[in-house]
Amino acid sequence: MKNRILSLLKQTMDELVQEGFVPGYELNTINITTPPNKDFGDFASNIAMTMAARAKKPPRDIANAVKVKMEALGDIIDRIDIAGPGFINFYIKPVVWTSVLNEIHDQKELYGTSSLGAGKKVQVEFVSANPTGPLHIGHGRGAAVGDTLVRILAAAGFDVEAEYYINDVGNQMNNLGLSVLSRYRELFGEKITFPDQGYKGEYIKDLATALSKIHGEDLLRQNQSKAVEICREFASRSILEEIKSDLDTFNVSFDRFFSESTLYENNEVDIMLEYMKDQGLSYEDDGALWFRTSRFGDEKDRVLRKNDGTLTYFAPDIAYHKDKLARGFTQIIDIWGADHHGYVPRMKAAIEALGADKDCFNALLIQLVSLVRQGKPVQMSTRSGEFITLKEIIDEVGKDVARYFFLMRRCDSQLVFDLDLAKKKSDENPVYYIQYAHARICSILANASEQGMYADMETADFELLATGEDLELIKVIATYPDVVAGCAADLEPHRIAFYLLDLATAFHRFYNKNRVLSDDGRMTKARLVLISAVKQVLANALALMGIEAPQSM
RNA sequence: GCGCCUGUAGCUCAGUUGGAUAGAGCAACGGACUUCUAAUCCGUAGGUCAGAGGUUCGAAUCCUCUCAGGCGUGCCA
Numbered sequence: 001m002k003n004r005i006l007s008l009l010k011q012t013m014d015e016l017v018q019e020g021f022v023p024g025y026e027l028n029t030i031n032i033t034t035p036p037n038k039d040f041g042d043f044a045s046n047i048a049m050t051m052a053a054r055a056k057k058p059p060r061d062i063a064n065a066v067k068v069k070m071e072a073l074g075d076i077i078d079r080i081d082i083a084g085p086g087f088i089n090f091y092i093k094p095v096v097w098t099s100v101l102n103e104i105h106d107q108k109e110l111y112g113t114s115s116l117g118a119g120k121k122v123q124v125e126f127v128s129a130n131p132t133g134p135l136h137i138g139h140g141r142g143a144a145v146g147d148t149l150v151r152i153l154a155a156a157g158f159d160v161e162a163e164y165y166i167n168d169v170g171n172q173m174n175n176l177g178l179s180v181l182s183r184y185r186e187l188f189g190e191k192i193t194f195p196d197q198g199y200k201g202e203y204i205k206d207l208a209t210a211l212s213k214i215h216g217e218d219l220l221r222q223n224q225s226k227a228v229e230i231c232r233e234f235a236s237r238s239i240l241e242e243i244k245s246d247l248d249t250f251n252v253s254f255d256r257f258f259s260e261s262t263l264y265e266n267n268e269v270d271i272m273l274e275y276m277k278d279q280g281l282s283y284e285d286d287g288a289l290w291f292r293t294s295r296f297g298d299e300k301d302r303v304l305r306k307n308d309g310t311l312t313y314f315a316p317d318i319a320y321h322k323d324k325l326a327r328g329f330t331q332i333i334d335i336w337g338a339d340h341h342g343y344v345p346r347m348k349a350a351i352e353a354l355g356a357d358k359d360c361f362n363a364l365l366i367q368l369v370s371l372v373r374q375g376k377p378v379q380m381s382t383r384s385g386e387f388i389t390l391k392e393i394i395d396e397v398g399k400d401v402a403r404y405f406f407l408m409r410r411c412d413s414q415l416v417f418d419l420d421l422a423k424k425k426s427d428e429n430p431v432y433y434i435q436y437a438h439a440r441i442c443s444i445l446a447n448a449s450e451q452g453m454y455a456d457m458e459t460a461d462f463e464l465l466a467t468g469e470d471l472e473l474i475k476v477i478a479t480y481p482d483v484v485a486g487c488a489a490d491l492e493p494h495r496i497a498f499y500l501l502d503l504a505t506a507f508h509r510f511y512n513k514n515r516v517l518s519d520d521g522r523m524t525k526a527r528l529v530l531i532s533a534v535k536q537v538l539a540n541a542l543a544l545m546g547i548e549a550p551q552s553m
Numbered sequence: 554g555c556g557c558c559u560g561u562a563g564c565u566c567a568g569u570u571g572g573a574u575a576g577a578g579c580a581a582c583g584g585a586c587u588u589c590u591a592a593u594c595c596g597u598a599g600g601u602c603a604g605a606g607g608u609u610c611g612a613a614u615c616c617u618c619u620c621a622g623g624c625g626u627g628c629c630a
Contacts, residue, residue, distance in 0.1 A: 036573065037574075049610075172630065289628095302628095303627090339624060345556095367623085367624090368624080414559075416565075433592070446589095495567095498577090502577090508593055508594065512591095515588070518589090553592070
């Protein structure tokens with residue numbers, strides 16, 4: 001609907017330009033918004049005010065010219081008002097709104113999709129936790145945000161791929177191996193000194209126990225490095241399996257798990273280093289190899305290879321992003337914890353150094369999650385091994401609630417996860433509030449079908465719906481495609497969560513004031529179509545968030 | 554010290570990229586079930602948009618400074 005008004009307005013402005021009434025303008029200066037107040041119409045434009053200075057005419061004069069031309073133009077506009085300093089307020093004919101019911105009926109689960117991203121290949125990389133321990137609650141937020149963003153981008157017509165980068169090379173992997181081996185020796189009664197940087201969680205002991213069942217005492221007789229390797233391989237494989245299974249129960253899926261080790265196997269790191277050298281972008285100093293990131297806006301140069309000969313984390317990461325670029329993505333989105341924000345300038349520098357436009361790379365930073373139980377913060381620390389895992393959260397509050405809670409804040413806002421609220425099955429919990437709306441509709445439709453009545457597009461009289469709460473409800477479902485497109489364009493998945501709340505509110509309000517099944521047969525038929533459409537949109541939006549739409553509660 | 558994020562009702566947060574009288578939910582108070590699911594709805598009250606300047610027709614939104622909280626500032630990952 002918004003787009004229809006927009007194109008009418010563009011047409012009008014073009015005519016005014018041709019007539020010499022106003023000077024030429026840039027396309028993106030035309031902006032349609034929904035006014036803060038229903039009294040100001042369905043849509044509004046500030047074009048008269050933004051043009052006033054350049055046209056050297058009072059805004060209200062320009063607004064009036066637009067009004068006269070546009071009122072003659074379309075059959076969807078009821079009337080146009082000019083308000084305040086020069087706002088143009090558009091009032092849509094009520095019956096026109098009801099056409100969205102036909103759209104929803106025709107498109108079903110495709111309602112809300114668009115071609116915004118047609119022809120664009122996007123990759124979203126998220127979670128990417130090291131296989132050194134189970135996913136914790138912070139990973140959960142990244143997983144929920146990333147997975148939902150992927151679904152939104154797909155709905156907006158992007159060719160999108162979800163990827164998980166496995167850091168299975170390097171020091172922390174050895175650490176893992178050492179940690180497990182220590183616990184293993186402990187099992188056989190050896191006195192051990194646990195490594196300083198070791199992983200202290202209980203799961204390490206479980207892994208050691210599992211190893212002892214497979215190998216018996218054999219590893220005690222192996223030489224140290226061989227034993228560590230066996231422990232490392234076994235542990236990382238087991239943990240990765242567990243991570244995958246957790247993601248699966250969280251309804252999060254990936255198109256590809258990309259292993260860091262393949263970068264070495266395919267020599268991609270060396271090729272990248274060679275490229276940097278050839279381009280004059282790297283140099284040796286102090287026995288280390290440096291990358292001139294400062295040339296691309298970073299505050300100082302960064303080390304690629306340390307003076308002990310080993311590579312920094314940054315080096316394979318550049319090679320990894322080179323690989324991504326080579327795969328032909330027009331846009332690369334990395335979802336990171338906000339504590340990695342200092343890493344953004346150097347990654348952007350790398351992207352630019354690799355010959356790509358730095359704007360094709362986006363880092364979405366996810367702020368911290370803290371847990372609250374009975375009003376008190378729950379202490380967490382990865383190092384000491386005291387952390388709440390994603391699995392524990394899912395077991396406690398359920399997958400749907402967890403996903404919604406992770407998405408009910410803007411990404412760059414810290415999130416307080418209230419476990420007591422999450423478990424409450426009442427109106428305070430937004431998830432139940434939304435799902436309840438869907439279940440209520442299902443219940444009405446079930447009652448209707450018992451009486452042999454169904455939503456029937458042919459016989460329903462939409463004019464009956466062009467008033468009151470019926471019309472308000474229709475307007476909310478009509479904005480859904482704009483919401484999805486907006487989320488995709490601005491990479492802000494949380495807006496879906498807020499939209500769902502608005503839609504559920506509009507439905508509950510409607511429900512309390514009106515009956516669907518009544519003695520009035522014509523109204524009953526019309527409203528069956530209406531609530532079927534609402535049900536469809538609720539289901540579509542919930543699906544974008546990966547949340548169930550229950551038939552009954 | 555420097556950089557990034559945040560600061561909006563008692564609490565938790567939105568705010569359509571600079572628009573009109575700043576909005577929800579919870580908590581508080583008062584109402585609505587012979588009615589398709591009361592896990593619901595309606596009403597009342599609640600504000601120096603952290604503070605001070607600036608930019609302009611117009612600022613919660615943009616710029617500068619100050620204050621407060623979080624994070625970063627490794628040849629860690």
